[in-house]
Amino acid sequence: MLKYEYIAKEIMNLIEDKDLRQGDKLPSLDELVSQFEVSKNTVIKALDELQSHGLIYQVRGSGIFVRGRRQKGYINMMEIQGFNSMLREFDLTSKVLELKEVIPSETVQAHLQIDADQPVYYLKRLRYIEGRIFCIEESYFDKNIVMYLNEQIAEESVFNYLTNNLKLQISFLDHYLRVGKLNQQNAAYLELQEGDPGIQVESIFYLANGVPFDYSKIIYHYEESQFFIQGNSYYNLMN
Amino acid sequence: MLKYEYIAKEIMNLIEDKDLRQGDKLPSLDELVSQFEVSKNTVIKALDELQSHGLIYQVRGSGIFVRGRRQKGYINMMEIQGFNSMLREFDLTSKVLELKEVIPSETVQAHLQIDADQPVYYLKRLRYIEGRIFCIEESYFDKNIVMYLNEQIAEESVFNYLTNNLKLQISFLDHYLRVGKLNQQNAAYLELQEGDPGIQVESIFYLANGVPFDYSKIIYHYEESQFFIQGNSYYNLMN
Known part of the structure:
Protein backbone atom coordinates (compact mmCIF):
# COMPACT_ATOMS: atom_id res chain seq x y z
CA MET A 1 0.00 0.00 0.00
CA LEU A 2 1.37 3.42 -0.95
CA LYS A 3 1.69 6.08 1.72
CA TYR A 4 -1.14 8.24 0.36
CA GLU A 5 -3.39 5.16 0.22
CA TYR A 6 -2.60 4.48 3.86
CA ILE A 7 -3.52 8.07 4.75
CA ALA A 8 -6.73 7.83 2.69
CA LYS A 9 -7.60 4.69 4.62
CA GLU A 10 -6.89 6.42 7.92
CA ILE A 11 -9.23 9.26 6.95
CA MET A 12 -11.91 6.70 6.04
CA ASN A 13 -11.43 5.10 9.47
CA LEU A 14 -11.81 8.52 11.07
CA ILE A 15 -15.13 9.01 9.25
CA GLU A 16 -16.29 5.55 10.32
CA ASP A 17 -15.14 5.83 13.94
CA LYS A 18 -16.74 9.24 14.49
CA ASP A 19 -19.81 8.15 12.48
CA LEU A 20 -19.56 11.29 10.34
CA ARG A 21 -22.36 11.94 7.84
CA GLN A 22 -22.93 13.88 4.63
CA GLY A 23 -21.88 17.50 5.18
CA ASP A 24 -19.92 16.92 8.41
CA LYS A 25 -16.60 18.74 8.44
CA LEU A 26 -13.26 16.94 8.56
CA PRO A 27 -10.06 18.39 10.10
CA SER A 28 -8.32 20.95 7.88
CA LEU A 29 -5.45 20.07 5.55
CA ASP A 30 -2.93 21.47 8.04
CA GLU A 31 -4.50 19.55 10.90
CA LEU A 32 -4.38 16.31 8.89
CA VAL A 33 -0.72 16.98 7.99
CA SER A 34 0.26 17.37 11.64
CA GLN A 35 -2.03 14.53 12.83
CA PHE A 36 -0.54 11.97 10.41
CA GLU A 37 2.98 13.45 10.34
CA VAL A 38 3.28 13.24 6.55
CA SER A 39 3.89 15.81 3.85
CA LYS A 40 1.18 18.15 2.60
CA ASN A 41 1.45 16.52 -0.84
CA THR A 42 0.68 13.09 0.58
CA VAL A 43 -2.44 14.38 2.33
CA ILE A 44 -3.54 16.23 -0.83
CA LYS A 45 -3.14 13.04 -2.89
CA ALA A 46 -5.09 11.07 -0.26
CA LEU A 47 -7.90 13.66 -0.31
CA ASP A 48 -8.04 13.64 -4.13
CA GLU A 49 -8.30 9.85 -4.03
CA LEU A 50 -11.18 9.98 -1.54
CA GLN A 51 -12.89 12.71 -3.54
CA SER A 52 -12.65 10.71 -6.76
CA HIS A 53 -14.46 7.86 -5.01
CA GLY A 54 -17.25 10.14 -3.81
CA LEU A 55 -16.30 9.86 -0.13
CA ILE A 56 -15.51 13.52 0.56
CA TYR A 57 -15.76 16.89 -1.13
CA GLN A 58 -13.48 19.88 -0.77
CA VAL A 59 -14.72 23.45 -0.76
CA ARG A 60 -12.05 26.05 -1.47
CA GLY A 61 -11.67 28.45 1.45
CA SER A 62 -14.15 26.53 3.56
CA GLY A 63 -12.90 23.01 4.32
CA ILE A 64 -13.19 19.31 3.69
CA PHE A 65 -16.57 17.61 4.12
CA VAL A 66 -17.90 14.09 4.27
CA ARG A 67 -19.98 12.81 1.40
CA GLY A 68 -22.44 10.07 2.36
CA ARG A 69 -21.64 6.88 0.54
CA ARG A 70 -23.28 3.93 2.21
CA GLN A 71 -27.05 4.10 2.28
CA LYS A 72 -28.41 1.36 4.50
CA GLY A 73 -30.46 -1.17 2.58
CA TYR A 74 -29.46 0.20 -0.83
CA MET B 1 -9.32 26.42 -16.27
CA LEU B 2 -6.18 25.01 -14.69
CA LYS B 3 -3.41 23.70 -16.92
CA TYR B 4 -3.99 20.03 -16.06
CA GLU B 5 -7.71 20.48 -16.78
CA TYR B 6 -6.83 21.90 -20.16
CA ILE B 7 -4.61 18.87 -20.88
CA ALA B 8 -7.35 16.51 -19.66
CA LYS B 9 -9.74 18.21 -22.04
CA GLU B 10 -7.24 17.90 -24.91
CA ILE B 11 -6.93 14.16 -24.23
CA MET B 12 -10.73 13.87 -24.25
CA ASN B 13 -10.78 15.66 -27.59
CA LEU B 14 -8.15 13.23 -28.88
CA ILE B 15 -10.38 10.28 -27.85
CA GLU B 16 -13.39 11.90 -29.52
CA ASP B 17 -11.58 12.94 -32.72
CA LYS B 18 -10.01 9.52 -33.27
CA ASP B 19 -13.26 7.82 -32.17
CA LEU B 20 -11.32 5.63 -29.71
CA ARG B 21 -13.26 2.92 -27.89
CA GLN B 22 -12.99 0.83 -24.73
CA GLY B 23 -9.55 -0.83 -24.64
CA ASP B 24 -7.95 1.34 -27.35
CA LYS B 25 -4.46 2.50 -26.42
CA LEU B 26 -3.57 6.17 -25.94
CA PRO B 27 -0.09 7.66 -26.51
CA SER B 28 2.37 6.96 -23.69
CA LEU B 29 3.03 9.38 -20.85
CA ASP B 30 6.28 10.52 -22.51
CA GLU B 31 4.55 10.99 -25.85
CA LEU B 32 1.81 13.08 -24.22
CA VAL B 33 4.43 15.19 -22.42
CA SER B 34 6.20 16.00 -25.68
CA GLN B 35 2.96 16.40 -27.65
CA PHE B 36 1.48 18.96 -25.24
CA GLU B 37 4.82 20.50 -24.19
CA VAL B 38 3.96 20.49 -20.49
CA SER B 39 5.58 18.89 -17.44
CA LYS B 40 5.23 15.22 -16.63
CA ASN B 41 3.41 16.16 -13.43
CA THR B 42 0.76 18.08 -15.34
CA VAL B 43 0.09 15.12 -17.63
CA ILE B 44 -0.03 12.73 -14.65
CA LYS B 45 -2.57 14.99 -12.90
CA ALA B 46 -4.63 15.19 -16.10
CA LEU B 47 -4.59 11.37 -16.44
CA ASP B 48 -5.58 10.89 -12.79
CA GLU B 49 -8.47 13.29 -13.34
CA LEU B 50 -9.65 11.37 -16.41
CA GLN B 51 -9.27 8.05 -14.60
CA SER B 52 -11.31 9.27 -11.62
CA HIS B 53 -14.14 10.07 -14.04
CA GLY B 54 -14.00 6.61 -15.61
CA LEU B 55 -12.75 7.88 -18.98
CA ILE B 56 -9.41 6.03 -19.09
CA TYR B 57 -7.53 3.38 -17.16
CA GLN B 58 -3.80 3.03 -16.66
CA VAL B 59 -2.02 -0.31 -16.60
CA ARG B 60 1.41 -0.21 -14.98
CA GLY B 61 4.11 -1.25 -17.47
CA SER B 62 1.62 -1.51 -20.30
CA GLY B 63 0.06 1.86 -21.11
CA ILE B 64 -2.97 4.09 -20.97
CA PHE B 65 -6.27 2.86 -22.35
CA VAL B 66 -9.68 4.30 -23.16
CA ARG B 67 -12.61 3.36 -21.01
CA GLY B 68 -15.97 3.53 -22.78
CA ARG B 69 -18.20 6.10 -21.16
CA ARG B 70 -20.98 7.10 -23.48
CA GLN B 71 -23.30 4.26 -24.42
CA LYS B 72 -25.65 5.37 -27.16
CA GLY B 73 -29.27 5.39 -26.04
CA TYR B 74 -28.42 4.84 -22.38
Whole structure:
Protein backbone atom coordinates (compact mmCIF):
# COMPACT_ATOMS: atom_id res chain seq x y z
CA MET A 1 0.00 0.00 0.00
CA LEU A 2 1.37 3.42 -0.95
CA LYS A 3 1.69 6.08 1.72
CA TYR A 4 -1.14 8.24 0.36
CA GLU A 5 -3.39 5.16 0.22
CA TYR A 6 -2.60 4.48 3.86
CA ILE A 7 -3.52 8.07 4.75
CA ALA A 8 -6.73 7.83 2.69
CA LYS A 9 -7.60 4.69 4.62
CA GLU A 10 -6.89 6.42 7.92
CA ILE A 11 -9.23 9.26 6.95
CA MET A 12 -11.91 6.70 6.04
CA ASN A 13 -11.43 5.10 9.47
CA LEU A 14 -11.81 8.52 11.07
CA ILE A 15 -15.13 9.01 9.25
CA GLU A 16 -16.29 5.55 10.32
CA ASP A 17 -15.14 5.83 13.94
CA LYS A 18 -16.74 9.24 14.49
CA ASP A 19 -19.81 8.15 12.48
CA LEU A 20 -19.56 11.29 10.34
CA ARG A 21 -22.36 11.94 7.84
CA GLN A 22 -22.93 13.88 4.63
CA GLY A 23 -21.88 17.50 5.18
CA ASP A 24 -19.92 16.92 8.41
CA LYS A 25 -16.60 18.74 8.44
CA LEU A 26 -13.26 16.94 8.56
CA PRO A 27 -10.06 18.39 10.10
CA SER A 28 -8.32 20.95 7.88
CA LEU A 29 -5.45 20.07 5.55
CA ASP A 30 -2.93 21.47 8.04
CA GLU A 31 -4.50 19.55 10.90
CA LEU A 32 -4.38 16.31 8.89
CA VAL A 33 -0.72 16.98 7.99
CA SER A 34 0.26 17.37 11.64
CA GLN A 35 -2.03 14.53 12.83
CA PHE A 36 -0.54 11.97 10.41
CA GLU A 37 2.98 13.45 10.34
CA VAL A 38 3.28 13.24 6.55
CA SER A 39 3.89 15.81 3.85
CA LYS A 40 1.18 18.15 2.60
CA ASN A 41 1.45 16.52 -0.84
CA THR A 42 0.68 13.09 0.58
CA VAL A 43 -2.44 14.38 2.33
CA ILE A 44 -3.54 16.23 -0.83
CA LYS A 45 -3.14 13.04 -2.89
CA ALA A 46 -5.09 11.07 -0.26
CA LEU A 47 -7.90 13.66 -0.31
CA ASP A 48 -8.04 13.64 -4.13
CA GLU A 49 -8.30 9.85 -4.03
CA LEU A 50 -11.18 9.98 -1.54
CA GLN A 51 -12.89 12.71 -3.54
CA SER A 52 -12.65 10.71 -6.76
CA HIS A 53 -14.46 7.86 -5.01
CA GLY A 54 -17.25 10.14 -3.81
CA LEU A 55 -16.30 9.86 -0.13
CA ILE A 56 -15.51 13.52 0.56
CA TYR A 57 -15.76 16.89 -1.13
CA GLN A 58 -13.48 19.88 -0.77
CA VAL A 59 -14.72 23.45 -0.76
CA ARG A 60 -12.05 26.05 -1.47
CA GLY A 61 -11.67 28.45 1.45
CA SER A 62 -14.15 26.53 3.56
CA GLY A 63 -12.90 23.01 4.32
CA ILE A 64 -13.19 19.31 3.69
CA PHE A 65 -16.57 17.61 4.12
CA VAL A 66 -17.90 14.09 4.27
CA ARG A 67 -19.98 12.81 1.40
CA GLY A 68 -22.44 10.07 2.36
CA ARG A 69 -21.64 6.88 0.54
CA ARG A 70 -23.28 3.93 2.21
CA GLN A 71 -27.05 4.10 2.28
CA LYS A 72 -28.41 1.36 4.50
CA GLY A 73 -30.46 -1.17 2.58
CA TYR A 74 -29.46 0.20 -0.83
CA ILE A 75 -27.34 -1.59 -3.40
CA ASN A 76 -24.50 0.79 -4.17
CA MET A 77 -23.97 0.47 -7.92
CA MET A 78 -20.54 2.12 -7.92
CA GLU A 79 -19.02 -0.30 -5.46
CA ILE A 80 -17.19 -3.42 -6.47
CA GLN A 81 -18.11 -5.65 -3.61
CA GLY A 82 -20.25 -8.67 -3.02
CA PHE A 83 -23.72 -8.18 -1.56
CA ASN A 84 -22.36 -9.68 1.66
CA SER A 85 -20.30 -6.58 2.18
CA MET A 86 -22.75 -4.02 0.75
CA LEU A 87 -25.74 -5.28 2.69
CA ARG A 88 -23.86 -6.34 5.77
CA GLU A 89 -26.65 -5.45 8.19
CA PHE A 90 -28.70 -8.25 6.64
CA ASP A 91 -28.58 -12.03 6.59
CA LEU A 92 -27.73 -13.05 3.03
CA THR A 93 -27.78 -16.61 1.71
CA SER A 94 -27.43 -18.26 -1.70
CA LYS A 95 -28.76 -21.40 -3.31
CA VAL A 96 -26.83 -22.80 -6.27
CA LEU A 97 -29.13 -23.96 -9.06
CA GLU A 98 -26.45 -24.82 -11.58
CA LEU A 99 -22.67 -24.76 -11.89
CA LYS A 100 -21.00 -26.14 -15.00
CA GLU A 101 -18.47 -25.54 -17.74
CA VAL A 102 -20.05 -24.35 -20.97
CA ILE A 103 -19.11 -22.86 -24.32
CA PRO A 104 -21.04 -19.59 -24.00
CA SER A 105 -23.19 -17.76 -26.53
CA GLU A 106 -21.66 -15.23 -28.92
CA THR A 107 -23.00 -12.38 -26.79
CA VAL A 108 -21.18 -13.66 -23.71
CA GLN A 109 -18.03 -14.32 -25.78
CA ALA A 110 -18.12 -10.70 -26.91
CA HIS A 111 -18.62 -9.36 -23.36
CA LEU A 112 -15.71 -11.47 -22.07
CA GLN A 113 -13.60 -10.90 -25.20
CA ILE A 114 -12.89 -14.64 -25.55
CA ASP A 115 -12.63 -17.06 -28.48
CA ALA A 116 -15.52 -19.18 -29.70
CA ASP A 117 -14.13 -22.47 -28.38
CA GLN A 118 -13.16 -21.27 -24.92
CA PRO A 119 -15.06 -22.76 -21.98
CA VAL A 120 -16.33 -20.64 -19.11
CA TYR A 121 -17.87 -21.39 -15.73
CA TYR A 122 -21.62 -20.84 -15.79
CA LEU A 123 -23.17 -20.28 -12.36
CA LYS A 124 -26.85 -19.78 -11.63
CA ARG A 125 -27.89 -18.86 -8.11
CA LEU A 126 -30.90 -17.70 -6.17
CA ARG A 127 -30.02 -15.17 -3.50
CA TYR A 128 -31.95 -14.45 -0.34
CA ILE A 129 -32.08 -11.51 2.06
CA GLU A 130 -33.37 -12.32 5.54
CA GLY A 131 -34.66 -15.57 4.06
CA ARG A 132 -36.69 -13.82 1.36
CA ILE A 133 -35.89 -14.27 -2.35
CA PHE A 134 -34.01 -11.25 -3.56
CA CYS A 135 -32.60 -12.01 -7.01
CA ILE A 136 -31.75 -14.59 -9.66
CA GLU A 137 -28.14 -14.38 -10.78
CA GLU A 138 -26.45 -15.93 -13.80
CA SER A 139 -22.67 -15.45 -14.09
CA TYR A 140 -20.10 -16.41 -16.69
CA PHE A 141 -16.47 -16.53 -15.53
CA ASP A 142 -13.52 -16.68 -17.92
CA LYS A 143 -11.82 -19.99 -17.00
CA ASN A 144 -8.40 -18.61 -17.91
CA ILE A 145 -8.76 -16.22 -15.00
CA VAL A 146 -11.18 -17.95 -12.62
CA MET A 147 -9.45 -21.30 -12.95
CA TYR A 148 -11.46 -23.16 -10.35
CA LEU A 149 -14.93 -22.87 -8.85
CA ASN A 150 -17.12 -25.28 -6.94
CA GLU A 151 -20.57 -25.40 -5.34
CA GLN A 152 -19.34 -24.70 -1.84
CA ILE A 153 -17.57 -21.50 -2.93
CA ALA A 154 -20.69 -20.50 -4.87
CA GLU A 155 -22.92 -21.05 -1.81
CA GLU A 156 -20.65 -18.75 0.17
CA SER A 157 -19.04 -15.60 -1.28
CA VAL A 158 -17.61 -15.80 -4.80
CA PHE A 159 -16.37 -12.23 -4.34
CA ASN A 160 -14.32 -13.14 -1.26
CA TYR A 161 -12.91 -16.21 -3.06
CA LEU A 162 -11.86 -14.14 -6.08
CA THR A 163 -10.19 -11.41 -4.05
CA ASN A 164 -8.81 -13.34 -1.06
CA ASN A 165 -7.92 -16.71 -2.58
CA LEU A 166 -7.34 -16.08 -6.29
CA LYS A 167 -5.93 -12.61 -5.43
CA LEU A 168 -7.75 -11.03 -8.36
CA GLN A 169 -7.80 -7.27 -8.25
CA ILE A 170 -11.20 -6.27 -9.57
CA SER A 171 -10.76 -2.70 -10.72
CA PHE A 172 -13.83 -1.49 -12.52
CA LEU A 173 -17.21 -2.58 -13.77
CA ASP A 174 -20.00 -1.53 -16.11
CA HIS A 175 -23.68 -1.97 -15.29
CA TYR A 176 -26.58 -1.86 -17.76
CA LEU A 177 -29.94 -1.58 -16.04
CA ARG A 178 -33.34 -2.02 -17.65
CA VAL A 179 -36.80 -3.01 -16.50
CA GLY A 180 -39.30 -5.37 -18.06
CA LYS A 181 -42.10 -7.75 -17.22
CA LEU A 182 -41.20 -11.12 -15.69
CA ASN A 183 -41.70 -14.28 -17.69
CA GLN A 184 -43.32 -17.29 -16.05
CA GLN A 185 -40.08 -19.01 -15.02
CA ASN A 186 -38.44 -15.98 -13.42
CA ALA A 187 -41.71 -14.99 -11.75
CA ALA A 188 -41.84 -18.48 -10.19
CA TYR A 189 -38.26 -18.14 -8.90
CA LEU A 190 -39.00 -14.71 -7.43
CA GLU A 191 -42.38 -15.80 -6.00
CA LEU A 192 -44.11 -13.14 -8.06
CA GLN A 193 -46.71 -13.18 -10.84
CA GLU A 194 -45.91 -13.40 -14.55
CA GLY A 195 -45.97 -9.83 -15.90
CA ASP A 196 -44.85 -8.26 -12.61
CA PRO A 197 -41.89 -5.83 -12.89
CA GLY A 198 -38.40 -7.33 -13.10
CA ILE A 199 -35.19 -5.29 -12.81
CA GLN A 200 -32.43 -6.65 -15.03
CA VAL A 201 -28.85 -5.61 -14.40
CA GLU A 202 -26.11 -6.84 -16.72
CA SER A 203 -22.62 -6.29 -15.34
CA ILE A 204 -19.11 -6.72 -16.71
CA PHE A 205 -16.24 -6.91 -14.21
CA TYR A 206 -12.70 -5.97 -15.23
CA LEU A 207 -9.26 -6.61 -13.78
CA ALA A 208 -6.77 -3.75 -13.31
CA ASN A 209 -5.27 -4.56 -16.74
CA GLY A 210 -8.62 -3.91 -18.43
CA VAL A 211 -9.43 -7.58 -19.07
CA PRO A 212 -13.08 -8.53 -18.48
CA PHE A 213 -13.42 -11.81 -16.57
CA ASP A 214 -17.00 -11.96 -15.28
CA TYR A 215 -20.23 -11.20 -17.09
CA SER A 216 -23.35 -11.49 -15.01
CA LYS A 217 -27.07 -10.97 -15.44
CA ILE A 218 -29.23 -10.46 -12.39
CA ILE A 219 -33.01 -10.20 -12.20
CA TYR A 220 -34.02 -8.44 -8.99
CA HIS A 221 -37.25 -8.75 -7.03
CA TYR A 222 -38.65 -5.25 -7.44
CA GLU A 223 -39.99 -5.05 -3.89
CA GLU A 224 -36.76 -6.26 -2.28
CA SER A 225 -34.19 -4.10 -4.05
CA GLN A 226 -33.32 -0.44 -4.37
CA PHE A 227 -30.23 1.16 -5.81
CA PHE A 228 -27.95 4.05 -4.90
CA ILE A 229 -25.83 5.81 -7.52
CA GLN A 230 -23.54 8.83 -7.19
CA GLY A 231 -22.67 11.22 -9.96
CA ASN A 232 -19.74 13.60 -10.25
CA SER A 233 -19.38 16.56 -12.52
CA TYR A 234 -16.58 16.83 -14.95
CA TYR A 235 -17.99 20.16 -15.97
CA ASN A 236 -14.55 21.76 -16.06
CA LEU A 237 -13.51 19.28 -18.73
CA MET A 238 -16.61 19.82 -20.85
CA ASN A 239 -16.70 23.59 -21.22
CA MET B 1 -9.32 26.42 -16.27
CA LEU B 2 -6.18 25.01 -14.69
CA LYS B 3 -3.41 23.70 -16.92
CA TYR B 4 -3.99 20.03 -16.06
CA GLU B 5 -7.71 20.48 -16.78
CA TYR B 6 -6.83 21.90 -20.16
CA ILE B 7 -4.61 18.87 -20.88
CA ALA B 8 -7.35 16.51 -19.66
CA LYS B 9 -9.74 18.21 -22.04
CA GLU B 10 -7.24 17.90 -24.91
CA ILE B 11 -6.93 14.16 -24.23
CA MET B 12 -10.73 13.87 -24.25
CA ASN B 13 -10.78 15.66 -27.59
CA LEU B 14 -8.15 13.23 -28.88
CA ILE B 15 -10.38 10.28 -27.85
CA GLU B 16 -13.39 11.90 -29.52
CA ASP B 17 -11.58 12.94 -32.72
CA LYS B 18 -10.01 9.52 -33.27
CA ASP B 19 -13.26 7.82 -32.17
CA LEU B 20 -11.32 5.63 -29.71
CA ARG B 21 -13.26 2.92 -27.89
CA GLN B 22 -12.99 0.83 -24.73
CA GLY B 23 -9.55 -0.83 -24.64
CA ASP B 24 -7.95 1.34 -27.35
CA LYS B 25 -4.46 2.50 -26.42
CA LEU B 26 -3.57 6.17 -25.94
CA PRO B 27 -0.09 7.66 -26.51
CA SER B 28 2.37 6.96 -23.69
CA LEU B 29 3.03 9.38 -20.85
CA ASP B 30 6.28 10.52 -22.51
CA GLU B 31 4.55 10.99 -25.85
CA LEU B 32 1.81 13.08 -24.22
CA VAL B 33 4.43 15.19 -22.42
CA SER B 34 6.20 16.00 -25.68
CA GLN B 35 2.96 16.40 -27.65
CA PHE B 36 1.48 18.96 -25.24
CA GLU B 37 4.82 20.50 -24.19
CA VAL B 38 3.96 20.49 -20.49
CA SER B 39 5.58 18.89 -17.44
CA LYS B 40 5.23 15.22 -16.63
CA ASN B 41 3.41 16.16 -13.43
CA THR B 42 0.76 18.08 -15.34
CA VAL B 43 0.09 15.12 -17.63
CA ILE B 44 -0.03 12.73 -14.65
CA LYS B 45 -2.57 14.99 -12.90
CA ALA B 46 -4.63 15.19 -16.10
CA LEU B 47 -4.59 11.37 -16.44
CA ASP B 48 -5.58 10.89 -12.79
CA GLU B 49 -8.47 13.29 -13.34
CA LEU B 50 -9.65 11.37 -16.41
CA GLN B 51 -9.27 8.05 -14.60
CA SER B 52 -11.31 9.27 -11.62
CA HIS B 53 -14.14 10.07 -14.04
CA GLY B 54 -14.00 6.61 -15.61
CA LEU B 55 -12.75 7.88 -18.98
CA ILE B 56 -9.41 6.03 -19.09
CA TYR B 57 -7.53 3.38 -17.16
CA GLN B 58 -3.80 3.03 -16.66
CA VAL B 59 -2.02 -0.31 -16.60
CA ARG B 60 1.41 -0.21 -14.98
CA GLY B 61 4.11 -1.25 -17.47
CA SER B 62 1.62 -1.51 -20.30
CA GLY B 63 0.06 1.86 -21.11
CA ILE B 64 -2.97 4.09 -20.97
CA PHE B 65 -6.27 2.86 -22.35
CA VAL B 66 -9.68 4.30 -23.16
CA ARG B 67 -12.61 3.36 -21.01
CA GLY B 68 -15.97 3.53 -22.78
CA ARG B 69 -18.20 6.10 -21.16
CA ARG B 70 -20.98 7.10 -23.48
CA GLN B 71 -23.30 4.26 -24.42
CA LYS B 72 -25.65 5.37 -27.16
CA GLY B 73 -29.27 5.39 -26.04
CA TYR B 74 -28.42 4.84 -22.38
CA ILE B 75 -28.95 7.32 -19.58
CA ASN B 76 -25.57 7.68 -17.92
CA MET B 77 -26.33 7.89 -14.21
CA MET B 78 -22.92 9.26 -13.24
CA GLU B 79 -23.11 12.27 -15.49
CA ILE B 80 -24.40 15.62 -14.42
CA GLN B 81 -25.97 16.77 -17.62
CA GLY B 82 -29.40 17.31 -19.00
CA PHE B 83 -30.95 14.63 -21.18
CA ASN B 84 -30.40 16.96 -24.12
CA SER B 85 -26.70 16.39 -23.83
CA MET B 86 -26.76 12.73 -22.76
CA LEU B 87 -29.16 11.61 -25.45
CA ARG B 88 -27.98 14.02 -28.10
CA GLU B 89 -28.58 11.63 -30.99
CA PHE B 90 -32.29 11.89 -30.28
CA ASP B 91 -34.97 14.54 -30.59
CA LEU B 92 -36.00 15.50 -27.06
CA THR B 93 -38.91 17.74 -26.15
CA SER B 94 -40.69 18.76 -22.95
CA LYS B 95 -44.21 19.77 -22.02
CA VAL B 96 -44.68 21.83 -18.87
CA LEU B 97 -47.67 20.66 -16.82
CA GLU B 98 -47.15 22.92 -13.86
CA LEU B 99 -44.74 25.59 -12.65
CA LYS B 100 -45.38 27.42 -9.39
CA GLU B 101 -43.96 28.55 -6.09
CA VAL B 102 -44.87 26.27 -3.20
CA ILE B 103 -43.96 25.58 0.41
CA PRO B 104 -42.78 21.99 -0.04
CA SER B 105 -43.44 18.92 2.10
CA GLU B 106 -41.18 18.06 5.03
CA THR B 107 -39.47 15.38 2.94
CA VAL B 108 -38.52 17.90 0.26
CA GLN B 109 -37.43 20.41 2.93
CA ALA B 110 -35.12 17.77 4.38
CA HIS B 111 -33.64 16.86 0.96
CA LEU B 112 -32.99 20.53 0.18
CA GLN B 113 -31.96 21.35 3.77
CA ILE B 114 -34.28 24.37 3.89
CA ASP B 115 -36.54 25.89 6.53
CA ALA B 116 -40.24 25.13 6.83
CA ASP B 117 -41.43 28.51 5.54
CA GLN B 118 -39.10 28.75 2.54
CA PRO B 119 -40.75 28.71 -0.89
CA VAL B 120 -39.33 26.63 -3.77
CA TYR B 121 -40.09 26.39 -7.46
CA TYR B 122 -42.12 23.28 -8.23
CA LEU B 123 -41.93 22.12 -11.85
CA LYS B 124 -43.77 19.20 -13.38
CA ARG B 125 -42.94 18.19 -16.94
CA LEU B 126 -43.58 15.40 -19.39
CA ARG B 127 -40.54 14.59 -21.49
CA TYR B 128 -40.52 13.05 -24.93
CA ILE B 129 -37.92 11.20 -26.97
CA GLU B 130 -38.53 11.15 -30.72
CA GLY B 131 -42.06 12.29 -29.93
CA ARG B 132 -42.75 9.32 -27.62
CA ILE B 133 -43.43 9.85 -23.91
CA PHE B 134 -40.31 9.02 -21.98
CA CYS B 135 -40.74 10.23 -18.39
CA ILE B 136 -42.71 12.32 -15.90
CA GLU B 137 -40.49 14.68 -13.96
CA GLU B 138 -41.22 16.64 -10.78
CA SER B 139 -38.50 19.02 -9.56
CA TYR B 140 -38.15 21.27 -6.55
CA PHE B 141 -35.62 24.11 -6.83
CA ASP B 142 -34.38 26.11 -3.84
CA LYS B 143 -35.46 29.69 -4.66
CA ASN B 144 -32.46 31.14 -2.83
CA ILE B 145 -30.26 29.56 -5.51
CA VAL B 146 -32.54 29.22 -8.54
CA MET B 147 -33.90 32.71 -8.14
CA TYR B 148 -35.96 32.80 -11.33
CA LEU B 149 -37.63 30.24 -13.57
CA ASN B 150 -40.36 30.48 -16.18
CA GLU B 151 -42.29 28.24 -18.56
CA GLN B 152 -40.16 29.01 -21.57
CA ILE B 153 -36.97 28.02 -19.79
CA ALA B 154 -38.70 24.87 -18.53
CA GLU B 155 -39.81 23.94 -22.07
CA GLU B 156 -36.21 24.22 -23.21
CA SER B 157 -33.25 23.08 -21.11
CA VAL B 158 -33.29 23.90 -17.39
CA PHE B 159 -29.80 22.43 -17.17
CA ASN B 160 -28.40 24.85 -19.75
CA TYR B 161 -30.14 27.77 -18.02
CA LEU B 162 -28.67 26.83 -14.63
CA THR B 163 -25.14 26.39 -15.92
CA ASN B 164 -24.94 29.02 -18.68
CA ASN B 165 -27.18 31.79 -17.34
CA LEU B 166 -27.21 31.41 -13.56
CA LYS B 167 -23.59 30.15 -13.71
CA LEU B 168 -24.30 27.45 -11.14
CA GLN B 169 -21.57 24.87 -10.89
CA ILE B 170 -23.36 21.59 -10.30
CA SER B 171 -20.76 19.34 -8.73
CA PHE B 172 -22.29 16.10 -7.60
CA LEU B 173 -25.56 14.27 -7.29
CA ASP B 174 -27.13 11.28 -5.59
CA HIS B 175 -29.65 8.99 -7.28
CA TYR B 176 -32.02 6.57 -5.57
CA LEU B 177 -33.61 4.11 -7.99
CA ARG B 178 -36.48 1.77 -7.27
CA VAL B 179 -39.18 0.06 -9.30
CA GLY B 180 -42.87 -0.31 -8.60
CA LYS B 181 -46.22 -0.63 -10.32
CA LEU B 182 -47.72 2.46 -11.91
CA ASN B 183 -50.79 4.06 -10.43
CA GLN B 184 -53.63 5.10 -12.71
CA GLN B 185 -52.54 8.73 -13.11
CA ASN B 186 -48.91 8.02 -13.97
CA ALA B 187 -49.93 5.15 -16.26
CA ALA B 188 -52.16 7.59 -18.15
CA TYR B 189 -49.31 10.10 -18.54
CA LEU B 190 -46.96 7.37 -19.77
CA GLU B 191 -49.60 5.81 -22.05
CA LEU B 192 -49.28 2.52 -20.19
CA GLN B 193 -51.65 0.38 -18.12
CA GLU B 194 -52.16 0.73 -14.38
CA GLY B 195 -49.92 -1.89 -12.71
CA ASP B 196 -47.28 -1.80 -15.46
CA PRO B 197 -43.67 -1.34 -14.26
CA GLY B 198 -42.55 2.18 -13.38
CA ILE B 199 -38.95 3.17 -12.71
CA GLN B 200 -38.66 5.87 -10.06
CA VAL B 201 -35.43 7.82 -9.72
CA GLU B 202 -35.10 10.41 -6.96
CA SER B 203 -32.10 12.70 -7.41
CA ILE B 204 -30.49 15.40 -5.32
CA PHE B 205 -28.17 17.86 -7.07
CA TYR B 206 -25.44 19.69 -5.16
CA LEU B 207 -23.34 22.78 -5.81
CA ALA B 208 -19.56 22.68 -5.38
CA ASN B 209 -19.95 23.95 -1.81
CA GLY B 210 -22.06 20.90 -0.89
CA VAL B 211 -25.39 22.77 -0.83
CA PRO B 212 -28.32 20.82 -2.36
CA PHE B 213 -30.44 23.01 -4.62
CA ASP B 214 -32.58 20.65 -6.74
CA TYR B 215 -34.55 17.59 -5.66
CA SER B 216 -36.28 15.74 -8.45
CA LYS B 217 -38.42 12.65 -8.83
CA ILE B 218 -38.72 11.05 -12.25
CA ILE B 219 -40.93 8.16 -13.29
CA TYR B 220 -39.56 6.56 -16.46
CA HIS B 221 -41.42 4.63 -19.13
CA TYR B 222 -39.87 1.17 -18.71
CA GLU B 223 -39.77 0.43 -22.43
CA GLU B 224 -38.17 3.76 -23.36
CA SER B 225 -35.36 3.97 -20.83
CA GLN B 226 -32.21 2.09 -19.94
CA PHE B 227 -29.39 3.10 -17.66
CA PHE B 228 -25.60 2.87 -17.71
CA ILE B 229 -23.57 2.95 -14.49
CA GLN B 230 -19.83 2.59 -13.97
CA GLY B 231 -18.20 1.31 -10.82
CA ASN B 232 -14.64 1.77 -9.61
CA SER B 233 -12.79 -0.20 -7.02
CA TYR B 234 -11.35 1.40 -3.98
CA TYR B 235 -10.12 -2.01 -2.98
CA ASN B 236 -6.75 -0.63 -1.91
CA LEU B 237 -8.48 1.54 0.64
CA MET B 238 -10.62 -1.27 2.01
CA ASN B 239 -8.05 -3.93 2.80
